[in-house]
Amino acid sequence: MVRPSPVLKITLRILCGEEIAMGPGKADLLDAIVREGSISAAGRALGMSYRRTWLLVDVMNRCWDGPLVETSMGGKVGGGARVTALGQAVLAQYRALQDAAAGVKEGVAWAELHARLRGQPLASQQEGREAG
Amino acid sequence: MVRPSPVLKITLRILCGEEIAMGPGKADLLDAIVREGSISAAGRALGMSYRRTWLLVDVMNRCWDGPLVETSMGGKVGGGARVTALGQAVLAQYRALQDAAAGVKEGVAWAELHARLRGQPLASQQEGREAG
Numbered sequence: 001m002v003r004p005s006p007v008l009k010i011t012l013r014i015l016c017g018e019e020i021a022m023g024p025g026k027a028d029l030l031d032a033i034v035r036e037g038s039i040s041a042a043g044r045a046l047g048m049s050y051r052r053t054w055l056l057v058d059v060m061n062r063c064w065d066g067p068l069v070e071t072s073m074g075g076k077v078g079g080g081a082r083v084t085a086l087g088q089a090v091l092a093q094y095r096a097l098q099d100a101a102a103g104v105k106e107g108v109a110w111a112e113l114h115a116r117l118r119g120q121p122l123a124s125q126q127e128g129r130e131a132g
Numbered sequence: 133m134v135r136p137s138p139v140l141k142i143t144l145r146i147l148c149g150e151e152i153a154m155g156p157g158k159a160d161l162l163d164a165i166v167r168e169g170s171i172s173a174a175g176r177a178l179g180m181s182y183r184r185t186w187l188l189v190d191v192m193n194r195c196w197d198g199p200l201v202e203t204s205m206g207g208k209v210g211g212g213a214r215v216t217a218l219g220q221a222v223l224a225q226y227r228a229l230q231d232a233a234a235g236v237k238e239g240v241a242w243a244e245l246h247a248r249l250r251g252q253p254l255a256s257q258q259e260g261r262e263a264g
Contacts, residue, residue, distance in 0.1 A: 011143040012232060014245060017252040022245070062254040069141040090248060096241040101142060101233045109228040113146060113154070116222060122194040 008110060010101045012094070021063035022094050026056050030083055030091045033069060035056075039081045057081075064090060140242060142233045144226070153195035154226050158188050162215050162223045164200060165189075171213045189213075196222060 013023040021024070025065055032042035051096070060065040068087030073079045108120030145155040152158070164174035175185030181241045191200040200219030215223070236242055 007147040008229075009145045009147060009199045011145070013141045013143070013238075014249065015141060016249050019253045021249055021253070048151040058256055059253065062256060063250055065248045065250065086248065090245065093241045097140075097236055097239070097245070100239055102234040102240060104144075104229055104232040107229070107232055109225045109232060113222060113225045113229070116197045116218065117146065117148050117153055118195055118197065121151045121153070121191065124190055124194060 008105055008113075010098070010104070012097055012101060014094070016063035018058050019063055021060065022090060026060055027091055027094050028058055029053065030060075030068065030087055033081055034083050034088075037080050037082070038068065040124065042081075058085075140237055140245075142230070142236070144229055144233060149196035151191050151195055153192065154222060158192055159223060159226050161185065161188055162192075162200065162219055164214050164221075165213055169214070171203065171247050172200065174213075191232070192219075 011024060014021045028046060029042055029048075033039060033046050033106055036042045036045055039053055040050055043050055046053075048056075057069050061069060064086060066086045067084055068090055071079050071081045071083055116121055143156060146153045160178060161174060161180075165171060166175050167175045168177055171185055171189055172182055175182055178185075180188075189201050192202060196218060198214055198218045200222055201213055202216055203211050203213045
């Protein structure tokens with residue numbers, strides 16, 4: 001029987017006013033734009049709607065010093081997109097921040113928590129279950 | 133004019149199988165149970181429904197080595213609740229983990245990101261706005 005390990009998930013979100021300037025989804029989108037060379041192809045690769053993909057790009061481009069993604073209308077059908085030098089720098093620093101935060105897994109607090117966690121939760125015996 | 137600082141939000145979630153064994157909401161609930169001495173009063177203090185409050189306690193009590201919260205039926209109307217020694221230890225270690233992760237704010241990656249962020253996002257000029 002496989003006993004899955006407990007997992008510590010760490011999520012970093014950088015807020016600019018009410019907007020999320022960078023977070024896990026936007027970082028993955030930047031990676032996908034680098035790979036795919038277009039915003040719509042990147043969105044498709046991540047299973048996001050066209051509208052949502054553009055909204056994420058729009059937010060990123062309004063929160064930083066300059067745009068993180070630039071589009072070009074010429075050439076290819078649908079236009080291409082590229083991650084700017086600023087976008088690449090922000091992405092790299094965000095990944096560095098994620099790595100630094102993940103360093104807490106080496107510490108004593110996580111070791112002690114990990115030791116007290118079950119591999120799987122017990123089944124629920126809550127009365128609410130029967131009650132609906 | 134106030135220029136709010138960009139903010140780095142770090143969220144830690146400890147998973148046990150499909151359940152969240154500990155996270156920001158459950159840690160706040162443990163704090164509230166310590167303060168209020170009852171699960172329902174703690175839920176009210178946090179603006180959560182009775183059902184949701186009990187579900188969170190149920191999940192916590194099934195994911196760890198032992199229960200984090202114990203209830204007593206005698207005495208007070210509605211019964212009281214207390215955070216067990218294990219619950220207090222888990223809460224303290226989780227807070228220590230949060231503090232450790234927050235240490236990334238002292239590092240160079242956050243300093244560089246912070247320097248490139250606007251205090252407020254630019255207004256959206258997306259065509260989607262007019263389109264609906």
